[in-house]
Amino acid sequence: MIRNLLIASAISVTLSGCGGSSNNTQEQTQPAPPKTSTPTPAPTKPSINTAPEITGETSSEILAVTGGEIVFALSDSEGDSLDVSVEHNLEWMSYTQNDNILTLKLQPGLFDIGDYDIRITLSDGKDSTEHSIAISVKDNPDEWGAYPLSKEMLFGGWSNKDESLILAFNKVNQGLVINEGQIEQISLEQNEHGEVQTYLLSCYATPTDCVNKSALDFQVIAKEENKIRIQYKPLGQNATVTTLAKQIAPAMTDKFKYNRPAGELTYMPFPAGYVSVDGEFESLMSVRLIAPNTVDQTSNQLFIIKAEFDKGLFTKSSLNTADSKKASFNHKDSGEKIYYDYYNQYNKIDVLYSSENYTVFDINFENVLTAQTESWLSEEEKEQIRPLLAPRHSLTAIQPLTKATDYIPKKNTTYLTQIFLENQSETPSSSRSHISQEITLLDDSEADLVIAPNTLSHATYTIEDAEMSIELDSQTTKVQLLNSPQSEHIYALTTYSRTYNYYIFETSKRPLLSIFSEQNYQALEQDYLNSTYIMENYKVEFTDKIAVRTHSSGNTQVGEVTYLENGSMDIRWCNGEPLNQACESFTSITMNFKVENKFKDNYLIRTKTKYSGNIERPYSHLMFATKQ
Known part of the structure; x- marks a missing residue:
């Protein structure tokens, strides 16, 4: 009995362990629920800001004095508050913003004529927009x-x-x-x-x-x-x-150390000058002044001024007795024309205007009779010309010459120029500078010079900082190689010196400028025939056998022409008018006319004067000409 009970208990435990059911009230284990994940919320998409807009003109024209308004519409798609800025520094412009309307108010004067670019910036606090408008202020003759x-x-x-x-x-x-x-x-x-x-x-x-x-x-x-x-x-x-x-308080700068009279360079040698604006040395200036020729006529003449400057302003001048001029008057009783010589005494030189390109002077000066004139004029005659000697004013201008530091002359090349050498030629009455009309650079140090009228001399040279030093017969000549404003050419500046023995060894010095031009043109006969070359004071017209020279005064000369192998024309001037394009007789003077170089807008002409027996003057002239 007991044995049967034990077996039954064992079976019950076994069933219970296997999850089986029984009639007992014992609690049963429930299966776990399935796992679930908590969803992550989707990110919020940010709102996109739209830049504000400006609607209006991009260009506008207005009249000076009359003025006007320019209106722009402002907008922002999000309705944000708008801030406007207008970049300008114009006293005659203002602007107002009324809600979404921008108004530019323009009231320019006659001094505001011109073109202006205005930039408008519109911001909504997040983004900004720019708008440009070109405003042209036009002249208004009615005002x-x-x-x-x-x-x-x-x-x-x-x-x-x-x-x-x-x-x-x-x-x-x-x-x-x-x-x-x-x-x-x-x-x-x-x-x-x-x-x-x-x-x-x-x-x-x-x-x-x-x-x-x-x-x-x-x-x-x-x-x-x-x-x-x-x-x-x-x-x-x-x-x-x-x-x-x-210009307020104008003064010259050291840019005018080398200078020349303002205007066109039409002939060579052309007067020039050198100035020490701080008074380190006495300055020489070549200027054009309106001065009397006679009692009732004045002319524009070249004078050499000796002057001193300090801080670019005139301080004093010394009498340049070597720079005398000649004038004349008719005797009040006899009507006889009487000539007299004078110097200029410069009382004051005021700088009215000075920039990098020009200096304009107001020069107060008076005439001083030379000692010789003082001795031969009577007191009555001196009294008659006293008005001509009275102080007067004349305005004049100079331009600077700058060193041609980037210019390198070529070797084995001939250059046309007129260089005044320290070497002197002697005469009983005076001595003066030799003139070199051509220079051929043979290599880095050797050169051949053609000394007027036609002497070949060998020299040595060096070039440093646009200064050429020429040594000839133990004399050294300094040649400044310079640029001139509004000119494509290179120029050589030297000083012509002449000593007058009969004036107790008085020396005249004159800075002179000449072209320094490579010789690269061979004129042919057809360059002359049926052509007219126009220079500053005259023109020369060539036909088949005849040349006619017409001066600015209207006077004419006629001559027979002969073409030479060196590319020049000999013009033998006629006595009287030619007959059938031939002169019946000739004067003693022949002019040699040669086209030396051809440039973009003009020609370089050299003229030489020869007398009977083929004797040349000791110098020639270089000048620019246009061709018709």
Whole structure:
């Protein structure tokens, strides 16, 4: 019995362990629920900001004085608050923003004529947009003013931004204009109504004639402190309307150490100068001044001024007794023409204008009779010409010459020039510099010089810092190789020296400029025939057998021509008019005319004068010419 109970208990335990069911109240184990993951929320997509927009013109034209407004629409797709900035430094421009409207308010004057680029920036705090507008302020002749001309208003030196027009006026109603490089003298004169009228004198176009003048339409149409706007219209030319600014406290700089009279270089040798702006040495300046020839005639003449400067301003001048001039007058009783010699005494030299390209002077000077003239004129005659000797003013301008440091002359090459050597030729009355008309550079140190009139000499040379040192017969000549403004050529600057024995060994020195040009052109006969070459003071017209030279005065000379193998023409001047293109007789003078070089816009001409027996003058002339 007991044994049966034990077996039953064992079976019950076994079933229970196997998960089977029983009638017992014992708790059963439940299966675990399946695992589930918590979903991650999707990221929120950020909102995209749109840059604000400016809608309006990209260019606009307005009239000076009249002015106007330019309106722009501003927008932002998100409706953000907008901030506007307008970049400019123009006193005549302002702007307002009213909600989504931007208004540029423009009120330019006559001095504001020109083109301007304005940049507008619009920001919504997150992004920004830029908008550019080109504004062109146009002239407005209906608003031009009319300012009476006066020496008080015009005194000083004036120029526009690019120096295409420079004006300078002194206090005695004289003016000088440099218009696109062309120089003219201006006269301010009062008419019978008390109005000031302006005229252009012919002194620079025709140096011998300073009497003839032409009307000049010169108006000041707007005026501010140290600024004027003008209309400048010479007779027969187009009008120039421009703004000129007055130069304050002008002074020369050391850029003018080497200089020359302003204007075209038309012939060689051309007068030049050298200046010490700080007074390290006495300066020599070659200038053009309007000075009297006779009681009733003046001309534009070249003078050499000895002067001293400090900080670019004139301090004093010494009398250059070697630079005498000749003038004449008719005796008041007999009518006899009497000649006299004089020097200039320079009392004051004021700088009216100075830039890198020009310096304009107002020169106050008076004539001083030479000792010889003082001795032969009577007191009555001296009294008659006293008005000619009185102090006067003349305006003049110079241009700088700069060292040609980038220029390297070629070896085995001949250069046309006129170099004045330290070597002197002696005569009983004087001694003067030898002139070299050509120089051939053989190698790095040897050269051949052609000394006028036709002597070949061997020399040595060196070149350093645009200075050529030529040694000939133990004498050294310094040659400055220079550039000239508005010129494609290289120039040589030397000093011509002459000592007058009969003036107690008085020495005259004159800085002279000549072209330094490679000889690379061989003129042919057809270069001359049926051609006209126009120089500064005359022109030469060639036909088949005849040449006609016409001077600026209107006088003419006619000669027979012969073409030579060296590419030149000999012109034998006729006595009287030729018959059937042949001279019946000749003068004792023959001119040799040669086209030496051909450039872009002109030609280089050399002329030599020969007398009977083929005797040449000791020098020749180089000049620029245009060809017709």
